[in-house]
Amino acid sequence: MPIKHDAGGEMISCISAPSIVAxxxxxxxACPGHNVLEAGAATGYNAALLGHLVAPAGRVWTIDVDTDLVDTARTHLQAAGAGNVSAVLGDGAAGLPEHAPFDRIQFTVGAGDIPTQVLDQLAPDGRLVIPMRIRGSISRSFAFERDGDTWKSVSCEMATFVPLRKGICDDLYTRVQIAGQGDVHLETFSEQLVDREAMPAILDTPARPVYTGVKFRQGDPWQWLYLWLACVLPNGLSRMPGRRAGFTPHFAWGSMAALDGDTLAYLTIREGEDTEGRFWAIGVIGHGPRAAVLAEQVATAIEEWERDYGNHAPAPGFRMATGDSRDQLKAADPRFIIDKPASRLVVDWP
Incomplete structure (x- = not known):
């Protein structure tokens, strides 16, 4: 639920769905007695829950960049009787070294990289929970613990959060509105090679559809296919929400799209039925000067995922390192090494 927008109407703070909070x-x-830092105070609701979990001897510090949000969080926390929780003004990515070490650090805002300063504020057996964008729009909430000089995930869930801002680890994206009728827009990020001037008119160019032999059935998750494509495609995978005549996304909310300069290819589906029942065949629709080539590239990657991994294999694992320890992390397939300015993330497919 949005609680604050910027001058352009973009949501910059919100209350997460109860399922995501849980x-x-x-x-x-968090356990009784823990010292916890939360980045992203918002209304103070999550901090109050943390305060309940670490009571009676534990302490929670929640930090936000806007004075109005901090003041509101303080009011709510006082009304809730959360006497072991303090809301402070500051940059969550910088942490609160004066109150460290922390047993747990939780980010309820998204990051495009690991804020390395907070790692030094964790206790030796501490845990960092952070929603981190992998490539393009694909983001997951990681729970990292130390593994020698590097880090390993002990939990990883699909989740997207409002990004960090006003600080040292901002992760702002450029929203490109697609011209014409409807409300379709495209999320683009600084590391992506995309011609943003060409994108508004992209759906006015001829469509080049390609269908794969990959079938999804009721209840099949899309998260692992998204992760695979985010890793193997040159510019990751971007959200493309909205509706418009002639736009046939794979979900009612919109689609995920691959970008390549002045060309775009988004996911679509067509329904069918076989001896196993109803299915949805995954397709790709390209637009732009190299529409057919990009659509075929995405379709080939989807078929590779189905052949080598698919929805019935165990979930992948994740390793992370910062600084000089980055070189310790290797992978047999370099496509699954994601290098960022401050960190290296490795996806270990089984």
Whole structure:
């Protein structure tokens, strides 16, 4: 539920869905007596829950960049009787070294990289829970613990959060509105090679559809296919929400799209039935000067995922390192090494 927008109408703070709040709290694993830092105070609701989990001897510090949000959180926390929780003004990515070490650090805002300063504020057996964008729009909430000089995930859940802002680890995206009727827009990020001037008119160019032999059935998750495509495609995978005549996304909310300069290819589906019942065949629709080539590239990657991994294999694992320890993390397939300015993330497919 949005609680604050910027001057352009973009949501910059919100209350997460209860299921996401519960999922992240399970990832945090806060216990009585823990000292906890939360980045992203918002209304103070999540901090109050953390305060309940660490009571009676534990302490929670929640931090936000806007004075109005901090003041509101303080009011709510006082009304809730959360006497072991303090809301402070500051940059969550910088942490609160004066109150460290923390047994748990939880980010309820998204990051495009690991805020390395907070790692030094964790206790030796501490845990960092952070929703981190992998490539393009694909983001997951990681729970990292130390593994020698590097880090390993002990939990990883699909989740997207409002990004960090006004600080040292901002992760703002550029929203490109698609011209014409409807409300379709495209999320783009600084590391993506995309011609943003060409994108508004992209759906006015001829469509080049390609269908794969990959079938999804009722209840099949899309998260692992998204992760695979985010890793193997040159510019990751971007959200493309909205509706418009002639736009046939794979979900009612919109689609995920691959970008390549002045060309775009988004996911679509067509329904069918076989001896096993109803299915949805995954397709790709390209637009732009190299529409057919990009659509075929995405379709080939989808078929590779189905052949080598698919929805019935165990979930992948994740390793992370910062600084000089980055070189310790290797992978047999370099496509699954995601290098960022401050960190390296490795996806270990089984």
């Amino acid at each position: 999922t992240q709290l399970e990832q945090v694993g």
